[in-house]
Amino acid sequence: MATDITRLGVKANWRDLTEGMIIAGAGTSKDFNTGEWSTDKPEFIEEKCKQCLLCVPVCPDSCIPVKDMKRGAFDYDHCKGCGICVKACPFGAITMEGVK
Amino acid sequence: MAKRDRLSGNEAVAIALRQINPDVFPAFPITPSTEIPQYFASFVANGQVDTEFIPVESEHSSMSAAVGASAAGARSFTATSSCGLAYMWEELYIAASNRLPLVLALVNRALSGPININCDHSDSMGARDAGWIQMYAENNQEAYDNMVQAYRISEHKDVRIPIMICQDGFITSHAVENIELLEDQDVKDFVGEYHPETYLLNPDCPAAVGPYSITDYYMEAKRNQAEGMKHVSQVVLDVAKEFEGISGRAYGLFEEYCMADAEMAVVMIGSAAGTTKDAIDRLREKGIKAGLIKIRLYRPFPASEIAEALKTVKAVAIMDRAEGYTNHGGPLGADVMSALYRAHADALAVNYIYGLGGRDIRVEDMEGVFEALKQIIEEGDAGETYRYLGLRE
């Protein structure tokens, strides 16, 4: 049984915490929106994209989803706006304020 | 059918382990516990167990690997002594806070320095606040019996706390005594299979162990951990009752020897209790009402039960086989005295430091302690409460 982490907010009382602070399940960090950390975000210009996927592995935040061999829209809920993908794109399909 | 044999404490613990057949045993040698992994390695080499025996490169790693194995869902075990336990310090706390049921056989030995290989309790006493259950033995029979009961206590769903099964270095671990062993199948049936709930190698649901906890959670996490400790005493008693059914040997949280009408008592831990019983027998022949409380379960501490057992006693000597450097006594002394205070007990209490680094304790020494208690009762004053026994002045 996966842990229901919605019961484990910072106001949770001691009885509600999981035994040994162990979490059953995986990938619960998706509920934590690191996208709020920055306002500068990369922009995806789909017309220019050749679906080479070179931007995918360079993202430290797994924010470029791939489905059926094609990348989708940025995950702005989690993107921290580091700008690495902008430099990785050979076709100018990703732009961001301040990153050349 | 029980089998009679003549074994050392280390061999007895190793045989209990063979009967239990744990899943993973990481081990590192240190005197005087080394024989436990040695005996066990020969069981592995001869196919008598199918345990993964991992001869690691340090005690820190033996406990780290035991934590990893236990978190993974395996029944895990390790053994150590003295500096080995000190080197595991950090891991003791982690094993306990992760609520991992695992067993550590501790063969008590003095901590350095100066380096010394003989018995005292400074190693386990230092670890008394680590969140482990601590259980002590007077002799090899008790060491064996406690080992057989260990996993039932530690793995209990209301507990899930690691347990330290302690015995006195050399005095118990190496001295050969008569012992009664249980049949292999009886031990296997008693201990049963291990069924963890949330663990790393659960194919149906992954698990994440060992988080970073921000301040919002840390204190609640510690309180949550303490809850498990609250259930230990009852589980220890329940398991002991069931164990009596297969062995005929009864155990409690502590043993009371001649306490029913005792006017003066000694509270102590470990092998010196046998010596104390001999002293009490001599004194009883002279009509002196002396008694003993020998602690089996030290963590959690059965405070109210001990205070109750000492209710009618006029004077008590609490014997610490470890220094506390508090200028007023050792750890057991502090625990018993605070139990007496909370129970509004009338007994006058003194605290002795004895047996450090293997210093012998004789029947005459314990008679001397009771003589001092007699004097305290007569004078109605405990006098100096922080005393040494067996020290050259």
Next chain:
Amino acid sequence: MSYNFKETMNKPERLAPGHRMCAGCGGTIAVRNVLRGLHEGDKAVIGNATGCLEVSTFTYPYTAWEDSYIHNAFENAGATLSGVEGAYKALRKKGKLNDTYKFITFGGDGGTYDIGFQSLSGAMERNHDLVYVCYDNGAYMNTGIQRSSATPMYADTTTTPVGSESNGKPQNRKDLAAIIAAHDVPYVAQTTFVQNFKDLHIKSEKAIYTPGAAFLNIMAPCPRGWRYNTPDIMEICKLGVETCYWPLFEVVEGKWILNYEPKKKLPVEDFLRPQGRFKHLFKKGNEYLLEEFQKEVDRRWEELKFRCSRA
């Protein structure tokens, strides 16, 4: 092992977003791409030494890991995974587990080269079937950029600060990959983020699927500690390789193999210049420091080529 880039990118993500590593962190780039070396259907238990990666990827109750994960302490990632792998063997032997699991543990250079060195050495020597991955950013970044034995010579760190009497860290970095290779384990490799991750992917897959102990040393730049322009991480890695500061090699069953030799070896100052931690080397009068640094890079590169030439 072949490398189909697009198919590799199409694999399910095994490190979820929402972790709290810094923007532009090289550590999680390493993790994501190592985990792509796992075959779909195979389960894994991931270990982790204390460090940035641990405090940021499993901040209660948020785990970024899509596989089972264990953090124990700073210095014992090797021993902890030894125990997990031992549990796997025991449970398989006793018929309690049928699934295939792989074991991968991550540690920063502090947890690997320094405090976790003994535990790592033990795990390697015992040849547990696991992979230890060091994401090497050359300092204790989590505690605020203190020097480690992986820190390169002359780097300005908070415990080797540049001052009137100091040019940064006086010592050279420890050659950990060579030390682990001397343990005679089946597989050791060094890599970083170059060639569209082909080198890193192939080495990860080999490390994961080679029976026995394997070690990967991955240069994973830290924008805070190295003080370069964050978006430039891929360029920094490329310069590390093209200057032969961070050569790509592997040691397979004791045989040293050089995986890449630049057509034109660039001067190491090209790698150092974009990094604020080496700014002082470019001051007038400090040319001799750059020469010393270049000499050390050359010496190590020649030594590596010599090792790899002995087939």
